[in-house]
Amino acid sequence: MLDRRAFLGAAAGLALGGCARREARTDVAIIGAGLAGLNAARLLRTTGAQVVVLEASRRIGGRVDTRTDAPGSPELGAADIGALYARILDVAGSLKVDLLPWPEEQGGYWYHVAGRPFTAEQWPGLDINPLVGELRGVAPAALLQRFMPRPNPLPDLAAWLRPEFAGYDRPLGRSLLEAGAPEAALPLMTIGHQAASLDAESALWRLRSGRIGALAVSAAMAAGEPVRRYVRGGMSRIPMAMAKSLQDAVWLGQRVVAISHGSGGVTIRCENDLRLHAGAAVLAVPLPALRPIAFDPPLPEPLAEAIRSIPYGEATSVVLHVTEPYWEADGLPPHFWTDLPLQRGFVNPSPTGDGHHLWIFSTGAADLGQRGGTDAEIGNYVLGELHRVRPSTVGRLTVAAVRNFTRDPLAGGTYAFRAPGQVGQFGNLFSRPAGRLHFAGEHTAELASGMEAAMESGERAALAIASSTSPRTG
Ligand SMILES: Cc1cc2nc3c(=O)[nH]c(=O)nc-3n(C[C@H](O)[C@H](O)[C@H](O)COP(=O)(O)OP(=O)(O)OC[C@H]3O[C@@H](n4cnc5c(N)ncnc54)[C@H](O)[C@@H]3O)c2cc1C
DSSP: OBOHHHHHHHHHTTSOTTOSSOEEEEEEEEEOOSHHHHHHHHHHHHTTOOEEEEOSSSSSOTTOOBOTTSTTOOBSSOOOEETTOHHHHHHHHHTTOOEEEOOOOOOOEEEEETTEEEETTTGGGOTTOOOOGGGGGSOGGGHHHHTSOSSOSOOSTTGGGSGGGGGGOSBHHHHHHHTTOOGGGHHHHHTTOSSSSGGGSBHHHHHHHHHHHHHHHHHHHHHTOOSEEEETTOTTHHHHHHHHHTGGGEESSOOEEEEEEETTEEEEEETTOOEEEEEEEEEOSOHHHHTTSEEESOOOTTHHHHHHHOOBOOEEEEEEEESSOHHHHHOSOSEEEESSTTOEEEEEEOTTSSSEEEEEEEEGGGOGGGGOOOHHHHHHHHHHHHHHHOGGGTTTEEEEEEEETTTOTTTSSSOBOOOTTHHHHHTTGGGSOBTTEEEOSGGGOSSOOHHHHHHHHHHHHHHHHHTOOSOSOO
16 A cells, blocks of 8 residues: 555656656556445456556545544444445455454433433333324334334345335335324434435335345344454454555545546546546545546536435544443443434444443434534533433543544545435446446445445446456556
């Protein structure tokens, strides 16, 4: 892996005589050193192709982000490896990265809604419970699922793309109301949602997520395998090991700003004026990070429209190091579910094996990062709120790290979802190349979600390039 200083030395050898502009040439240029780009690069290397991965930041991993310099190495991004993550499990095994089973769920949520703290058991009898009849007994965190179609009408992982399920490609909130959800329950159901309103998401997209989750649980149970795993030492170990295996092919500090493409090849220009010529390119960056890149010629419709309009979740991660288990001090459930701006909190094992982290995931309209504070201000605000509503946290938590995904121009949000109508409008159009440009990244996967989606997409792009008849070198 080359950082900028080392890269300048390497690129000098490729510079055109005496010209200040630095130029380089490769078979395949890959943009983005997240799991998608790294997986594409590793697979293409096995076919004998020369690859270069251009990464804008100084860090490998993108939305996998373990902060090894903070107490207990907190995870600000992806940490949870699902049972169906065959590619992640495979790469972890081959690169000798240790995985551990996620500890059994430790109790449910502790709630704080309408200014009142309570547990799921107390909820049915509370005067702030807006529901009637047997619905009063459904815990706030379980309400949304209660009104989703049961059983899930999608019979398999690819079904979301089939026209027979297009009827579900409509606003999620409205679908829940039609399924009998009382209007009064909608604000509760919106807690933890990554968009400002439930209607911003297609109900079909939610069914897709549900199908993936349910299949993972049943597959794990059938195989006697853990439903969830995590990486000893932190999730970033996987992308770091992948990048290391690519040796000098990953160039850090190379923010791509322009791409020209045609039958003769692809030329990629970075902010620092490096030009990389290639026979094909894999664009493995999230859509919000793709939007400012200038394409010559412009990308065709409806691709350009999909890049402009497919929405991303909004969220800030605040991770607190648990110096003493506050839930043992007060005997209440460890996880949080609130209508406060901090929204939800999950107690996770520390990747370094010494205790726990409390991961506050403030999402959607509540997203704390959107209020404009610095990371330190956001961290202190969250800590203050936790002290106020749950006194047992006083002296037992310290802020370990903060990351706002929405404001980060290299991410632009958490992950892609589909607005109502967009499954029908766009299908999975990113699975097809636009000439010599191939798309990868979690937002382009067909069957998987999360990190495994990124791996699936990198594999698909690499296979398409490897099997293409056009010359690789531009
Ligand atoms: C808070 C959070 C929690 C999550 N938890 C989980 C979880 O527990 N389990 C799970 O499976 N998934 C989880 N995910 C999702 C998972 O992180 C992503 O699906 C996956 O990491 C995406 O990988 P990617 O390669 O598609 O994109 P990214 O990881 O975003 O990689 C894209 C790369 O492109 C780079 N880049 C952007 N613009 C440019 C440019 N112009 N030039 C050059 N480089 C550029 C970025 O810096 C980045 O390194 C979570 C995501 C978030 C945000």
